[in-house]
Amino acid sequence: MPLLRKTILLLFIVSVFSHKSFYRTLNDGNKIPSIAMGTFSLKNPKQSVLMAVKAGFRHIDTAKFYRNEYQVGQAIHELIETGVVTRDELFITGKLENEEHDRKQVKPGLEGTLKRLGLKYIDLYLIHSPMATGVNQNYPNLGLLSYCLEHNIQVMAYAPFGFMVPRFVSYRPIRPKIDDPYLTKLGEKYGKDTTQIVLRYLIDRNTIPIPRSDNHTHITSNIDVFDFSLTQNEILNINEFNIDTKVYVLGALKDHRYYSFNTC
Numbered sequence: 001m002p003l004l005r006k007t008i009l010l011l012f013i014v015s016v017f018s019h020k021s022f023y024r025t026l027n028d029g030n031k032i033p034s035i036a037m038g039t040f041s042l043k044n045p046k047q048s049v050l051m052a053v054k055a056g057f058r059h060i061d062t063a064k065f066y067r068n069e070y071q072v073g074q075a076i077h078e079l080i081e082t083g084v085v086t087r088d089e090l091f092i093t094g095k096l097e098n099e100e101h102d103r104k105q106v107k108p109g110l111e112g113t114l115k116r117l118g119l120k121y122i123d124l125y126l127i128h129s130p131m132a133t134g135v136n137q138n139y140p141n142l143g144l145l146s147y148c149l150e151h152n153i154q155v156m157a158y159a160p161f162g163f164m165v166p167r168f169v170s171y172r173p174i175r176p177k178i179d180d181p182y183l184t185k186l187g188e189k190y191g192k193d194t195t196q197i198v199l200r201y202l203i204d205r206n207t208i209p210i211p212r213s214d215n216h217t218h219i220t221s222n223i224d225v226f227d228f229s230l231t232q233n234e235i236l237n238i239n240e241f242n243i244d245t246k247v248y249v250l251g252a253l254k255d256h257r258y259y260s261f262n263t264c
């Protein structure tokens with residue numbers, strides 16, 4: 001068995017059973033929900049965030065770049081005002097805009113985000129693009145995840161469905177698709193569909209997937225992944241879909257000094 005695969009297996013054995021819960025603990029002791037609702041390119045951000053939190057999501061991933069902070073904030077306020085959740089039950093992630101990464105741009109960037117969301121604070125403020133990474137079955141990012149796990153760094157996994165779902169940039173004939181026979185077999189074993197198997201795979205690999213959906217049935221399904229776990233062998237089998245191909249390749253930022261899209 002190659003060394004990297006062995007290392008991942010060992011780390012997995014140590015960690016997976018401590019990550020069955022809905023929350024992870026960050027280095028500073030704060031809790032972070034282990035799945036987030038993605039909001040990039042949602043057709044109706046306010047309605048979708050309302051549906052997501054009512055379905056059980058507690059972590060919302062937004063960004064200035066998504067041009068939806070105002071609508072996401074409206075949903076958050078409505079959820080709080082109608083007693084669905086309190087502010088401290090929610091975990092809101094925002095992002096410092098691409099190309100506004102200079103030190104002096106950070107404070108105004110955050111203040112702008114808070115103003116558009118109508119919030120006094122957010123729970124996590126990421127540097128957009130250079131500090132984010134795609135993780136899915138086509139790009140499991142094993143080396144990076146192994147390092148982060150070892151150093152107790154949580155990784156958020158965007159584009160969790162890889163090429164299982166249609167992509168507006170390019171829809172490529174890359175396996176697995178939504179009707180993949182192996183994922184379907186696992187789905188039958190656990191009483192889940194293939195998208196739920198993939199989300200659970202990412203949670204069991206200690207990442208925080210960020211599924212995005214405008215569809216009520218999909219949103220409800222995406223949060224319904226906390227009553228089962230995959231076996232170590234099943235995780236390793238899904239890793240085999242790796243082809244080191246990313247869903248998002250941000251060519252416009254390739255000269256940025258922290259550009260991470262060429263690394264894994």
Ligand SMILES: NC(=O)c1ccc[n+]([C@@H]2O[C@H](COP(=O)([O-])OP(=O)(O)OC[C@H]3O[C@@H](n4cnc5c(N)ncnc54)[C@H](OP(=O)(O)O)[C@@H]3O)[C@@H](O)[C@H]2O)c1
Nearest residue numbers: 038039040132158159160161165210211212213214215218
């Ligand atoms: N930090 C960064 O730089 C960065 C970069 C990219 C993305 N992100 C974050 O990650 C989030 C997710 O990435 P993403 O938007 O590329 O993609 P994604 O969640 O992998 O895929 C979204 C697509 O999957 C479909 N879908 C969702 N749930 C489904 C289900 N249960 N069954 C079947 N289809 C389903 C959605 O369609 P329906 O609407 O019809 O369900 C949509 O077409 C983004 O929204 C954003 O918040 C962060």
